[in-house]
Amino acid sequence: AQSVTQPDIHITVSEGASLELRCNYSYGATPYLFWYVQSPGQGLQLLLKYFSGDTLVQGIKGFEAEFKRSQSSFNLRKPSVHWSDAAEYFCAVAPSGGSYIPTFGRGTSLIVHP
């Protein structure tokens, strides 16, 4: 079965600084990978996904993520963080076959200082 590890429970950055959220996955074949964001009181919203092809994926709100097979990682990045980016970020992995239903990591809480 697939699994996801998000090693950082909280990340604090200053507004305007760059951001990288870490995600490592475990899956025997090439997975489908996702990043979701959850703002307070809201449901999860898809930021971006990787299925195949270019390993650098562009998403909404200026986010990008890079799939690195050799490191089993799918880290999320943003060059300049805005205060509105403060939220919970979830990495997820789905098997590349069958139901494709994602398994989520425990999330990383992003705190943005002015």
Added chain:
Amino acid sequence: DAMVIQNPRYQVTQFGKPVTLSCSQTLNHNVMYWYQQKSSQAPKLLFHYYDKDFNNEADTPDNFQSRRPNTSFCFLDIRSPGLGDAAMYLCATSRLNLASNEKLFFGSGTQLSVL
């Protein structure tokens, strides 16, 4: 504009008293999912419906049941809530089984407290 609607936003129930959470969708999606998200933990899939076909996750407790009377509505029934069932319950939908062009649409969740 809300596409996946969960009511109520907050639900309080008593230990052992049956409770039902509701989810409705205006997207006409075929698949509906229920996730349980405990504090500081990953959302965990409980079950999902593809149309009327019910798919239960192997480790979902028997205490949790679901009904989908029509395409638009799906209910989560907790027959005898325990303190450990306090969590955020998220409903999600997808047009078809998830594949390269599909994604999950989430509701805002129902926060369940058990007293």
